[in-house]
Amino acid sequence: MEKDVSAFLGRLAHELRPRSDQWAGLLMERTRGELPELWQHEGLAQRALSETADHITAFLDALEQGRDVIEAQAPPAALELARGFAEGGVPLSTLLRTYRLAHVGLLQLLQEEATRLTDDQRLATAATLGLIETGFAYVDHSSEQVVAAYQKVRDRRVQRRLVITNEASRRIGTTLDTVRTAEELAEVGATGFADLATVDLLDSLLQDGDQHPPADAPVLRRVAQRSVLDGCPDSPVDTGERHAYTPESAPAEVLATGRPLLLQVAAQDTPPWLAPPDPPRPGFHSVLLLPLYARGTTLGLAQFVRHRTPTPFDGDDLVLAQEIAARAAVNIDNARRYTHERTTALTLQRSLLPQRPVEQSAVKAAARYLPSGSRAGVGGDWYDVIPLSGGRVALVVGDVVGRGLHAAATMGRLRTAVRAFADIDLMPDELLTHLDDVVIRLQREEGLEGGEISATCLYAVYDPATRLCSLASAGHVPPAVAAPAAVAETAGPPSIDAETAGAAPTSAQAAALPALPIGPPLGLGGLPFETAQWNLPEGSLLALYTDGLVQSRTRDMDASLALLSDTLRQGSDSSMSPDEACDRLLAVMLSGHPSDDVALLVARTRALDPGHVATLDLPSDPAAVSGARRFAADTLSSWSLDELSFATELIVSELVTNAIRYGKPPVHLRLVLDSALTCEVFDANSTAPHMRRARTFDEGGRGLLLVAQLSERWGTRHGREGKTIWAEQALP
Incomplete structure (x- = not known):
């Protein structure tokens, strides 16, 4: 009986072989209704038809030749289709379901043909049982090979996505610059993920740092885009260009609803917002539209497009893109908030600094203020020139500890207090004592503990009638002094007397950092300040500055102070104005954007006839x-x-x-x-x-x-x- 069944199955397979392609089409028609998602991937559906025909041929070969199906290898087309399923993001369950449906359908067709070929009921039943056993064995064996091929590609995709995610974490948000952060998002998107990545931000957000509710057609600005083609010829919008999407377009829908979209685009139906105006047009076939949304605020839109990569985006790609876009949106929002606060603080600080030269005749002064180039924010550095009675002048430089609006506002309050104390002509040490009380009172009023409000200050008073300079420091770096070249040749070190005013006049050194007694920073309370006094030759340069000028990653403090003194000495020639001295000091002392705010005040002294x-x-x-x-x-x-x-x-x-x-x-x-x-x-x-x-x-x-x-x-x-x-x- 067994031989009869084997012979019958061999004859059955031989007669059915010419119809394998026809049967493959029938099986695919039967699975179309069961697996409609498979037909969303046109390329996969066509490959599935060829793969089914190869499976039928391999199964019929095993039946006809009487081979053990366990020894049969899955057709190459089946392995290639499994890899395509993995690349296309089709779930493994869908792949295995196609095997089950095709297996059941093939057994039904074979059973019908077996019944047609013989009237022997026992032989037909035995043949059916043999078909079922052989079919299950074939499906189990071939599906193992197919699943292994699928999983290998799937693991590689997961690994690639992990790499992209790690790259996004590492490369996006390295600065607090809004445009640069958007560029980083585009660069990551166009590296191994999309063929074209664009980032649009609301134009209102870039203009004033604030965000307005999106209108029906909000105006956006293309701040960044990257393409696998040089120069982004596949983009219809240039970088920096303002544009708007029509209300019925997919990008406008994403902006309005805040929900991402995955679009599969036919080459002949490319929407105008996607295709560049000039032919030849790339074959766009897959688009991801992601809203840039952070902290309840719509910031803009990111697009990822494929046209060179044949594999379309899938659900997994959408999830990955959402994660990258969400991370980038938070970084863009951080940069936006930082830029807005920094701009506000810088505007406030500049408005609190002297806006024009103060009319006085004791010195000719020039000043510079440079905000830091770091992400720490604007500091509380300030300078001032205050005319006093008797033709005298007060020169002030200070630095509030901290960053941002609070530091700028505190700086304004302290500068106002210094001016008020200067109006009552206090000695420098007495003025700093009163200013110390002001800082302590501010700490108490704001309920701060541990001295969070603190500042340093250098206050100097110059009298052109006596050429006497009186200074006191509250934790601030000492000034630099340079006498005119003619005086410097016979000059000694500055004559400093912390107790007695009007000491015998002596010339200042060519360029020196006087041994000024430095008191404690403002805000500690209960500690004394001292006033130092010395005489300055007419035409001396006096430089007051904050520590941002002398702090450097490449020089220690002593080297910076020596360089400052040498540079000031070179400018001691009377032909150099304080403005030119400021520019020279900044050019020599700073190699780029300072890491801390810099306030610099340079004064050339005058002597009264x-x-x-x-x-x-x-x-x-x-x-x-x-x-x-x-x-x-x-x-x-x-x-x-x-x-x-x-x-x-x-x-x-x-x-x-x-x-x-x-x-x-x-x-x-x-x-x-x-x-x-x-x-x-x-x-x-x-x-x-x-x-x-x-x-x-x-x-x-x-x-x-x-x-x-x-x-x-x-x-x-x-x-x-x-x-x-x-x-x-x-x-x-």
Whole structure:
């Protein structure tokens, strides 16, 4: 019986062999309704037909020749189809289901043919059982080989996607620049994943850093694109070009709904938003549209297109692209927020810095401010030039610890406080003490612990009449000083005295960093500051700066300070302006974008003509008032300012009378002619006078009111030994 069954099956296979292609078509028609997703991949469906015919032929060969089907190898077309399923992202379950459906269909056809060939029921039944056994064995054996081929390609795809994911993690978001981050997304997308990758961002987002709800046709800007073809000839939009998608287009739908789309495009039906205008057009066949969405904000759209790669995008590719786009969107949003905050902070900081040169004659000054080139954000560096009484000037440089808007706002508050304290003519160390209290109060008001608000500050006062420079530092780097070349040849080191003002004048060194006593940073409280004083030759260069100028990754601090001194010395020639000195210092000290903010203030000192300063020592006797008036009248006559004589005599009379009556000896009168005429009266009493309202029958109390009416401004400044009352009049 067994021989009869084998012979019958061999005859059956021999008669059916010419019809294998026909049967393959029938089996494919039967599976079309069961597996409609297979026909979404036109290339795979055609290869499946050929693969089915090869399987039928191999199975019939085994039946006809009586071979063991376990020894049969799966047809090459079957292995190639399995690889195609894996490349196309078709699930393995779909592949195995095609085997089951084709196996069942083939057994049904064979059973029908077996019944037609014989009337022997026993033989037909035995043949059917043999077909079932052989068919299952063939399917089991061939499916093992097919699954192995599928899994190998699938593992390779998974590995490739892991590589792409890792590359995206490594390469996207390396900077806090919005456009560069978009370029990184396009570069990753066009490397082994898509043939063309484009990134569009909302134009409103790029213009003002804010985002507006997408309109029906929002305007976008093509900020980045990469292609496997040089120059992106396959893109209809140029980089940097503004454009809009029509409301009914797929990109507009993605922007409006926030849902990604996977599109399979026929070559003859390429939409206009995808195809470049000039022929020949690439054969676009598969497109991924991904919304760039982060933190509830729509940022733009990313597109990945295939036209050179034959395999279309699949569901796995869509998931991978979503992950990459989501990661890039967060980085783009971070860059957008950083750029917006940095721009705001920089605008705020520049608005708080001096906008134009301050009118004063003590020094000729120039300043520069450079924000850092790092992602840390704008810092709190500042500088200031403040005119003081008696032709003096205050030079200030400071640095608030921290970054961003908070640091810029704190800088503005401290700069305002410094100006307020400078108006009452405090000594540098006293000013820093009061400024220290301000910082501590800010810490308490904001509820910060551990001294999160901190700053450094260098405050210098230069008097052109005496050429005396007084400085105090709160944790700030010392200034650099360069004397004119003619003076430097015979100069020694700067004469510094932290206790005594008016030490014997000595020339500053050619370029030196004075041994300035540096106090603690602002915000610690309870620690003293010291004022250092020295005389500067006329025409000296004084450079005040923040530590961003001397910090370098390639030089230590000592080398940077030496380079700073040498560069300043080269600019000590009187022909070089402070503006040119600033530019030279920045060019030499900085090799590129600074890692920290830089504030630089360079001043060339001027000396007041000794003939424009008149001093008189007065005895503590009311009779000396008349002599002071005569001295003032004679001095103004020698200066050809007779028209100011009357007002000046009244001012001198009131100030000297107050000093003799309420002050302590010694009493000094000084007249200073500079951009204004200043009358100063010094006495050793530290108690400051103040204006009061005099009643009708009061005999006194109107002196300071009279001084205030006759002068443009007046005030009191305190020193170590007493106070000076001054009044300033405009020159005719």
